[in-house]
Amino acid sequence: MAALDGLDVSILRELLARPRAGMREFARTLAVARGTVHTRVSRLERLGVIADYAPRLSPAQLGFPILAFVHLHLAQGQLARVTRALALVDEVLEAHSTAGDGDVLCRVAARDTEHVEEVIQRFLHLPGVVRCRTEIALSERLPNRVAPLLTLVAHDLASHETKASGPAPTDHGRRHR
Numbered sequence: 001m002a003a004l005d006g007l008d009v010s011i012l013r014e015l016l017a018r019p020r021a022g023m024r025e026f027a028r029t030l031a032v033a034r035g036t037v038h039t040r041v042s043r044l045e046r047l048g049v050i051a052d053y054a055p056r057l058s059p060a061q062l063g064f065p066i067l068a069f070v071h072l073h074l075a076q077g078q079l080a081r082v083t084r085a086l087a088l089v090d091e092v093l094e095a096h097s098t099a100g101d102g103d104v105l106c107r108v109a110a111r112d113t114e115h116v117e118e119v120i121q122r123f124l125h126l127p128g129v130v131r132c133r134t135e136i137a138l139s140e141r142l143p144n145r146v147a148p149l150l151t152l153v154a155h156d157l158a159s160h161e162t163k164a165s166g167p168a169p170t171d172h173g174r175r176h177r
Helices: 006-017 023-030 034-047 079-086 113-124 147-165
Strands: 066-074 092-097 104-110 129-136
Touching (some): 006 034, 006 147, 023 034, 066 079, 066 113, 079 092, 079 104, 104 113
Antiparallel strands (some): 066 129, 092 104
16 A cells, blocks of 8 residues: 555545646645646556546447446356456456455446347356356446545544644643742
């Protein structure tokens, strides 16, 4: 985990809120030097906190309105092999190893339910895939989001600063002369 401070959190909030703004605008808004913002952003990139600057595209607007979550059950020792094969399936937007029911959870975009079925059939033909369980999303209630995590990070920073400064000194009722 990267060590962040309040300025890092503020910069990240700005990047999320206004991804097309430049360093100069962020510096003006945050009342710090542009070089400071640039140095901090470069550091956050190096640390992997900032993972990407790509726009968020809408699969639905690209012609893939169906979103399916497909749980893959794998044969023992086949995770790496199946992962390599999934990378070649264009409809797979994400794949995650999971604990619980299934071994890999795939987020799949499709044109229609028949297309989902085609993708599932391709999965079932991959060496190492034993079975699939599919759920189709009806609607998106919350989009992918990270900004609320910054609130938690800021809270953690504030708690840590309070603990580090310790309790306020007292005279324990003694009179000073």
